Amino acid sequence: MTYTDLIFDLYGTLVDIHTEESAQVWEKTAIYFGFYGAAYTGMGLKRAFRAAMKAREGAAGQSYECYPEIPCEEIMAQLFEKKGVKKDSAALGKNAAQLFRIASIDYIRLYPQVKDSLALLKKQGYRLWLLSNAQAVFTAYELRLLGLHRAFDGVLLSSDYGCRKPDVRFYKALLDGQELDPSRCLMIGNDRETDIAGAKAAGLDTLYMHTNLTPKAQAAADPALLPGAAPAGSRHYEYEGSSWARLTQLLLAL
Numbered sequence: 001m002t003y004t005d006l007i008f009d010l011y012g013t014l015v016d017i018h019t020e021e022s023a024q025v026w027e028k029t030a031i032y033f034g035f036y037g038a039a040y041t042g043m044g045l046k047r048a049f050r051a052a053m054k055a056r057e058g059a060a061g062q063s064y065e066c067y068p069e070i071p072c073e074e075i076m077a078q079l080f081e082k083k084g085v086k087k088d089s090a091a092l093g094k095n096a097a098q099l100f101r102i103a104s105i106d107y108i109r110l111y112p113q114v115k116d117s118l119a120l121l122k123k124q125g126y127r128l129w130l131l132s133n134a135q136a137v138f139t140a141y142e143l144r145l146l147g148l149h150r151a152f153d154g155v156l157l158s159s160d161y162g163c164r165k166p167d168v169r170f171y172k173a174l175l176d177g178q179e180l181d182p183s184r185c186l187m188i189g190n191d192r193e194t195d196i197a198g199a200k201a202a203g204l205d206t207l208y209m210h211t212n213l214t215p216k217a218q219a220a221a222d223p224a225l226l227p228g229a230a231p232a233g234s235r236h237y238e239y240e241g242s243s244w245a246r247l248t249q250l251l252l253a254l
Contacts, residue, residue, distance in 0.1 A: 001124075001125065001126075001254075002184075002186075002254045003184055003185060003186045003205070003254065004125075004126065004127060004181070004184040004185075005126065005127045005128075005180050005181075005184060005185045005186070006121060006126050006127070006128055006129070006185075006186050006188060006251070007129045007130075007131050007174065007185055007186065007187045007188065007199070007204070008129065008131070008152075008188050008189070009131065009132060009133075009165075009187075009188065009189035009190060009191070009195045010130060010132035010134060010139070011132070011134070011213060012190035012191065012209075012211050012212075012213030012214060013188060013190045013195075013209055014111060014114050014118075014148070014244075015109070015110060015111070015114075015142075015146065016107075016108075016109050016110070016111055016211075016212065016213065016242070017105065017107065017108045017109075017213070018105075018106040018107055018108075019104040019106065020104055020106055021100075021104050022104070023042055023043070024042075024103075025100060025103045025104045026042035026043065026045055026046045026100075027041075027042030028042075028099070028103050029042070029045060029099055029100045029103065030042045030044070030045045032096055032099050033045060033080065033083070033096065036080065036085050036092055037083065037085050038079065038080050038082075038083035038084075038085045040079070040083070045079065048082070049075055049079060052075045052078055053070055053072070053075050056068075056070045056074075056075065057070060068162060068163060068164075069133070069158040069159050069161065069162055069163055069164040070159070070162075071135065071136070071159045071160075072097045072135050072137060072159070073090075073093045073094040073096070073097040073135075073137040075093070076092070076093035076094075076096040076097050076100075077089040077090050077093025079093075080093060094137055097135070097137045097138065098137060098138055098141070101137075101138040102138075108145070108146070109146075110146055110147075110148075111211075111242040111243075111244055112242070112244065112245070113243070113244040113245040113248070114148075114244050115147060115148075115151070116244075116245075117244040117245065117247070117248040118148075118151045119151075120248055120252075121248060121252075122151075124252060127153045128151065128152045129152055129153055129154050129155075129156070129174060129178070130143075130148075130152045130154070130155045130156065130157075131156050131165070131187070132155075132156070132157055132158065133158045133164040133165050133194065134159065135157070135159045136157040136159045140155075140157065143155070154174070154178060156170070156173060156174050158170060161173050164194075165189075165191075165195055165198040165199075166193065166194045166195075166197045166198025166201065168201050168202050170198070171187075171198055171199060171201075171204065172202065175202065182202065182203040182204050183203070183205075185204050185205065186204070186205045186206070186207055186251075186254075187199035187204045187205070187207070188207045188209065189206075189207075189208065189209065190208070190209045190211045190213060190214045191214060191215060191218070192208055192218050192219075193215070193218070195208075196208050200236075205235045205236065205237075206235070206236050206237070207227065207236075207237040207238070207239060208221060208236070208237070208238045208239070209221070209238075209240075209241075209242065209247075210238070210239070210240050210241070211241065211242045212242070220240060221238035221239050221240040222238045223238075223240070225237050225238040226238065226239060226250070227239065227247075227250040227251060227253070228250050228253055228254075
């Protein structure tokens with residue numbers, strides 16, 4: 001077995017999701033704010049949220065290797081406080097963030113065979129880790145909704161760590177925290193510029209999945225780099241599509 005540890009991205013790799021942060025979603029969230037005395041229009045809330053988030057990101061600093069991740073529930077709480085609603089602002093901010101997320105989801109579902117594939121990989125002795133650019137305030141709950149909350153040996157969500165892929169610090173949080181050997185780890189993700197670029201910078205082998213949620217500008221998978229077909233000693237693989245039944249068999253053969 002070439003690898004002992006498989007590290008997964010979530011959205012676009014294991015989970016198919018479509019969200020739309022429409023004007024109506026902002027309006028409905030503004031109604032929730034109004035229930036507790038924080039008066040916003042939908043557009044006003046959107047502008048206030050984006051300005052507050054930009055200010056927090058600026059304070060955190062951003063450079064080529066620094067990609068800050070700010071918990072959105074903290075921004076929501078800040079917006080309650082800005083309107084003078086300070087009692088229970090943290091709880092209200094969490095609820096507002098979850099309400100906004102739920103209202104924005106058109107659909108959320110696992111790609112076919114994901115659960116069975118993860119179970120098989122674990123049965124074969126792999127340790128499974130989740131490393132996702134995500135807000136814990138809703139992603140932790142979405143994992144439960146999808147039945148993935150017990151599928152991994154560990155779950156790292158970027159909002160809990162203050163940085164996001166491709167920031168090497170996020171990968172190091174997993175590698176150092178779990179004392180993993182980078183040479184025995186394979187990162188699997190659907191975005192060349194975040195999942196794959198960051199993993200390579202952290203010294204990991206990589207598998208790029210070209211799925212329906214891969215950014216449109218990114219190239220399709222190269223069949224010459226398919227697991228099992230890639231040159232001997234390859235540290236990077238590519239796979240077209242989201243058929244986990246097939247991909248799992250290819251992984252088991254590495």
